[in-house]
Amino acid sequence: xxxxxxxxxxxxxxxxxxxxxxxxxxxxxxxxxxxxxxxxxxxxxxxxxxxxxxxxxxxxxxxxxxxxxxxxxxxxxxxxxxxxxxxxxxxxxxxxxxxxxxxxxxxxxxxxx
Amino acid sequence: xxxxxxxxxxxxxxxxxxxxxxxxxxxxxxxxxxxxxxxxxxxxxxxxxxxxxxxxxxxxxxxxxxxxxxxxxxxxxxxxxxxxxxxxxxxxxxxxxxxxxxxxxxxxxxxxxxxxx
Numbered sequence: 231x232x233x234x235x236x237x238x239x240x241x242x243x244x245x246x247x248x249x250x251x252x253x254x255x256x257x258x259x260x261x262x263x264x265x266x267x268x269x270x271x272x273x274x275x276x277x278x279x280x281x282x283x284x285x286x287x288x289x290x291x292x293x294x295x296x297x298x299x300x301x302x303x304x305x306x307x308x309x310x311x312x313x314x315x316x317x318x319x320x321x322x323x324x325x326x327x328x329x330x331x332x333x334x335x336x337x338x339x340x341x342x343x
Numbered sequence: 344x345x346x347x348x349x350x351x352x353x354x355x356x357x358x359x360x361x362x363x364x365x366x367x368x369x370x371x372x373x374x375x376x377x378x379x380x381x382x383x384x385x386x387x388x389x390x391x392x393x394x395x396x397x398x399x400x401x402x403x404x405x406x407x408x409x410x411x412x413x414x415x416x417x418x419x420x421x422x423x424x425x426x427x428x429x430x431x432x433x434x435x436x437x438x439x440x441x442x443x444x445x446x447x448x449x450x451x452x453x454x455x456x457x458x459x460x
Binding site: 234236261263270271272273275278280285286320322324326327328329330331332333334335336337 | 384
């Protein structure tokens with residue numbers, strides 16, 4: 231595997247389910263990001279981990295819970311979601327530093343019924 | 344605070360024609376600017392970035408962008424469109440404001456480029 235991978239690519243869940251999104255980067259980066267991409271809205275930064283420490287939580291509801299066990303893996307745990315949470319969730323990684331390119335995974339298309 | 348405005352949510356050109364996608368930014372400190380492209384069912388891929396070196400930046404696939412501080416613009420151009428250029432394009436800005444050690448990108452709304460034969 232190369233670059234940034236995300237699993238699953240598609241997920242359908244009910245509002246009472248608990249599921250997790252997984253992201254893995256094979257680039258040796260030390261910062262990882264979760265973004266939400268909804269129709270007709272700009273990409274929204276949700277969480278940032280830099281050097282395995284959460285450094286940004288962009289007013290995201292507590293039904294989204296990130297986890298970064300090491301610099302290569304990032305999870306987004308989901309529970310009791312709402313239909314408006316349906317979106318494409320993108321993971322990205324970069325070297326720490328605000329001018330460094332972020333490399334994106336293909337995303338997980340989430341549908342909440 | 345920083346923000347990005349992309350003028351035109353849809354742009355349509357003929358194959359071989361000039362591509363011009365507009366981006367204006369707002370930043371209280373010198374910005375770093377990026378253009379990303381997203382093909383259907385894929386993540387974002389970097390086309391080019393401006394980080395205070397040359398104001399004319401060349402990227403992949405024949406794209407380039409010019410940083411104009413006086414106009415707070417970073418428009419993306421390509422002299423001759425190809426069918427494979429059809430995708431959604433995002434302009435993004437970040438800065439060192441606040442002393443962050445990571446990239447806090449602010450994205451524009453995106454522009455969908457359609458290329459007609």
